[in-house]
Amino acid sequence: MTLDAQIMEIAKNARAAAFQMATCDTSxxxxxxxxxxxKLEREKEILKAENGKDLLYAREKGLSEAMIDRLALKEATxxxxxxxxxxxxxxxxxxxxxxxxxxxxxGLQVSRMRIPLGVICMIYESRPNVTIDAAxxxxxxxxxxxxxxxxxxxHSNQALxxxxxxxxxxxxxxxxxxxxxxxxxxxxxxxxxxxxxxxxLIIPRGGESLIRFVVNHSKIPVLKHYxxxxxxxxxxxxxxQMAIDISMNAKVQRPGVCNAMETLLVHRAVATQFLPRAAxxxxxxxxxxxxxxxxxxxxxxxxxxxEQDWREEYLDLILAVKVVESMDEAIAHMAKYGSNHTESIVxxxxxxxxRFLRQVDSSVVLVNASTRFNDGGQLGLGAxxxxxxxxxxxxxxxxxxxLTTTKFVVMGDGQVRS
Amino acid sequence: MTLDAQIMEIAKNARAAAFQMATCDTSxxxxxxxxxxxKLEREKEILKAENGKDLLYAREKGLSEAMIDRLALKEATxxxxxxxxxxxxxxxxxxxxxxxxxxxxxGLQVSRMRIPLGVICMIYESRPNVTIDAAxxxxxxxxxxxxxxxxxxxHSNQALxxxxxxxxxxxxxxxxxxxxxxxxxxxxxxxxxxxxxxxxLIIPRGGESLIRFVVNHSKIPVLKHYxxxxxxxxxxxxxxQMAIDISMNAKVQRPGVCNAMETLLVHRAVATQFLPRAAxxxxxxxxxxxxxxxxxxxxxxxxxxxEQDWREEYLDLILAVKVVESMDEAIAHMAKYGSNHTESIVxxxxxxxxRFLRQVDSSVVLVNASTRFNDGGQLGLGAxxxxxxxxxxxxxxxxxxxLTTTKFVVMGDGQVRS
Numbered sequence: 001m002t003l004d005a006q007i008m009e010i011a012k013n014a015r016a017a018a019f020q021m022a023t024c025d026t027s028x029x030x031x032x033x034x035x036x037x038x039k040l041e042r043e044k045e046i047l048k049a050e051n052g053k054d055l056l057y058a059r060e061k062g063l064s065e066a067m068i069d070r071l072a073l074k075e076a077t078x079x080x081x082x083x084x085x086x087x088x089x090x091x092x093x094x095x096x097x098x099x100x101x102x103x104x105x106x107g108l109q110v111s112r113m114r115i116p117l118g119v120i121c122m123i124y125e126s127r128p129n130v131t132i133d134a135a136x137x138x139x140x141x142x143x144x145x146x147x148x149x150x151x152x153x154x155h156s157n158q159a160l161x162x163x164x165x166x167x168x169x170x171x172x173x174x175x176x177x178x179x180x181x182x183x184x185x186x187x188x189x190x191x192x193x194x195x196x197x198x199x200x201l202i203i204p205r206g207g208e209s210l211i212r213f214v215v216n217h218s219k220i221p222v223l224k225h226y227x228x229x230x231x232x233x234x235x236x237x238x239x240x241q242m243a244i245d246i247s248m249n250a251k252v253q254r255p256g257v258c259n260a261m262e263t264l265l266v267h268r269a270v271a272t273q274f275l276p277r278a279a280x281x282x283x284x285x286x287x288x289x290x291x292x293x294x295x296x297x298x299x300x301x302x303x304x305x306x307e308q309d310w311r312e313e314y315l316d317l318i319l320a321v322k323v324v325e326s327m328d329e330a331i332a333h334m335a336k337y338g339s340n341h342t343e344s345i346v347x348x349x350x351x352x353x354x355r356f357l358r359q360v361d362s363s364v365v366l367v368n369a370s371t372r373f374n375d376g377g378q379l380g381l382g383a384x385x386x387x388x389x390x391x392x393x394x395x396x397x398x399x400x401x402x403l404t405t406t407k408f409v410v411m412g413d414g415q416v417r418s
Numbered sequence: 419m420t421l422d423a424q425i426m427e428i429a430k431n432a433r434a435a436a437f438q439m440a441t442c443d444t445s446x447x448x449x450x451x452x453x454x455x456x457k458l459e460r461e462k463e464i465l466k467a468e469n470g471k472d473l474l475y476a477r478e479k480g481l482s483e484a485m486i487d488r489l490a491l492k493e494a495t496x497x498x499x500x501x502x503x504x505x506x507x508x509x510x511x512x513x514x515x516x517x518x519x520x521x522x523x524x525g526l527q528v529s530r531m532r533i534p535l536g537v538i539c540m541i542y543e544s545r546p547n548v549t550i551d552a553a554x555x556x557x558x559x560x561x562x563x564x565x566x567x568x569x570x571x572x573h574s575n576q577a578l579x580x581x582x583x584x585x586x587x588x589x590x591x592x593x594x595x596x597x598x599x600x601x602x603x604x605x606x607x608x609x610x611x612x613x614x615x616x617x618x619l620i621i622p623r624g625g626e627s628l629i630r631f632v633v634n635h636s637k638i639p640v641l642k643h644y645x646x647x648x649x650x651x652x653x654x655x656x657x658x659q660m661a662i663d664i665s666m667n668a669k670v671q672r673p674g675v676c677n678a679m680e681t682l683l684v685h686r687a688v689a690t691q692f693l694p695r696a697a698x699x700x701x702x703x704x705x706x707x708x709x710x711x712x713x714x715x716x717x718x719x720x721x722x723x724x725e726q727d728w729r730e731e732y733l734d735l736i737l738a739v740k741v742v743e744s745m746d747e748a749i750a751h752m753a754k755y756g757s758n759h760t761e762s763i764v765x766x767x768x769x770x771x772x773r774f775l776r777q778v779d780s781s782v783v784l785v786n787a788s789t790r791f792n793d794g795g796q797l798g799l800g801a802x803x804x805x806x807x808x809x810x811x812x813x814x815x816x817x818x819x820x821l822t823t824t825k826f827v828v829m830g831d832g833q834v835r836s
Contacts, residue, residue: 019753019779022779023776023777096776102798104796104797104798108787108791108797110797110798113775113776115779115809115813117809117810118809200808200809200810201810221639221810239832242832245832245834246832246834248834249834249835250834253834253835335437353829357531357827357829358441358514358531359441361437361440361533361825362825363825363826364825364826364827364828365825365826365827365828366827366828366829366830367828367829367830368829368830368831368832368833369526369828369829369830369832369833369834370833370834370835372834372835373526373828373830373833373835374826378522378835379522379526379528379826379828380520380522380528390618391533391535391536391618391823392535392618392619392639392810392811392823393810393811393823394823395533395823395824395825396824396825396826397826405809405810405811405812405813406813406814407779407780407781407782407783407813407814408781408782408783408792408797408814408815409775409782409783409784410782410783410784410785410787410791410797411771411775411784411785411786411787412784412785412786412787412791413786414657414660414663414664414786414787415786415787415788415791416663416664416666416667416668416671416787416788416790417667417671417788417790417791417796
């Protein structure tokens, strides 16, 4: 069979399974998730052995230690996969939920009912835990899922996929509801992205180059974010200690993730009070500061920021710092250099808090809280399959609801249109 | 200026205007709509003169009478444009609406706030009323809009566009919030579809070939439906009179629209009772029937349906008729040949009504009501900018809410992540 034919068969089988998944009982979906969890527990050693083949391959290929670390199925990774599935099984089933009901003057009762999207295709890099996390969320929301992990995690993903298929079958659900693409060739991705007839949504997860590749080649809608250039703005009259705590948390707690702060904007009126104290703490935590001229005047010896720094997603212990004359300048800076991801204001002023929430055009906008809260779990969505920074369909963290849409259901007693 | 540069300037100006529109007061948006309405009233004669140039051009080009009819700015068309704007001005402003609020254990208050999508581009055919209807809905929902009408309505659209820009300016809003593309060249459409940096959404309205062209060339998300192959299924034990009334309404009341019935499915148990009575009424109304073999056995002399009939969107007084053995067969038929647009069941059975609503995968699913109700106005959305039969972002009729998305707004008092 050619690669084209093979991919098309996977996609068609996913579509057929999606029909069954769309209307199956919640209990069967939860049973599947719990079966996967217990098999992961029971087959740990098998999984580690398969993962070992991938690690060997990765070392032979000369992958970086950071990548090998993400590839490894460690005890803690397996445990979080198992607990994740068990947790998603406890979440309410979004499918069939009536989100609104109203009546028309002619007596028609109109409702909007949540339904699955259909077939979702995940394209991701080396982390094999995405295979389990994504399958859990897609199945719980009544979708079929096609999983295309990185070629480095080939053996791990094959083993995980077998466990998922067995669990679906044992719970009486179609095993094609979750399929892994069993080909290393990257051409498989290009072919997947053409299957608009069978696949409803592509979700890429990984570095910016993977995501740009997917967007440029896909005929199917893509939910994605390229990067997170997140800002904290310390307003005139802000509580200085709170501003320091939030800045520290947003930059230092986990610098390598998309919701970490990359640029700190400080109102001129608090700059001399705030910046020296903040700088000491940040520098003690190993953060390199890159400041505008006004920052340098307050923090002598600080490295000079260049234009590119305002656009940079460092994902590292580096922070760009700019002193602004007003909140309007701060908002304009975010609009020009930001990524519509996450922005926070630290303020004591009611009117400016309100105006910031309205005017800042980002998926999550916060007052007096760390940017690190842009996360489905932290915001109470239960779980997260990714974050969208484009506005169509979903904007911000995506949980189970964002893997569904609504249809109109209309109950009448013979109404016709006049 | 090259065509590329001209289109790019329109798109960039739209984006700049979108920033202002996103946070402007409701009263200014309503004022704009009412100003457009009163100018349409005041400048009727000018508009008719400009429209006259288009009609002359259309006749010279040898366009069909049906197309010329749709192009004409008649008194009734103008009146409905004016009333449409006045009505949309009375609708609640979706922007800023908090659709949900909840609290987290750490005290964060999380809300979802409606915001505009940004820049919407409408690509449509000859009807100049779309220029006004679409501008009204896009502006009310806080978006910028780029309007690209058919080349036949060039002069009409230029005149309407001038009225819209003047009204925006007088209300203190950016005139670039609604721009018409002042070029006849179809190449302009192709260039528009590449402006992913400045345009957020494309909505094509017109025939299937226009829509396919847009989908195949767009780098920007497209909300569309290709066609409506809508079904009525008359169940075992249905109220025969109700089934006849609904079938007649769905087929005959306005056969040329996307929510008209194209295929009638009849349960075998009611076929001999229902079909002869229904056939008389339908045929008296001028409907040509094309039946399956079982239909032909009940209605001797009826024309034989071929495979292609089940897929056909006639948009005319023609109806395909099929006798089925069960509701499952009816649902399977809809899944195979339908277009996920609108399907209705006529039934007296509680369990089957409920199952039909759950299992049928269409944007609007009805019990005991005509398919003609798939319409934003009829279903109570206030107004409609189109119908989507794909599931991403919106499924079914799209009103003001569907021209928005939500962002997360989070209010804290110093929370950081541990």
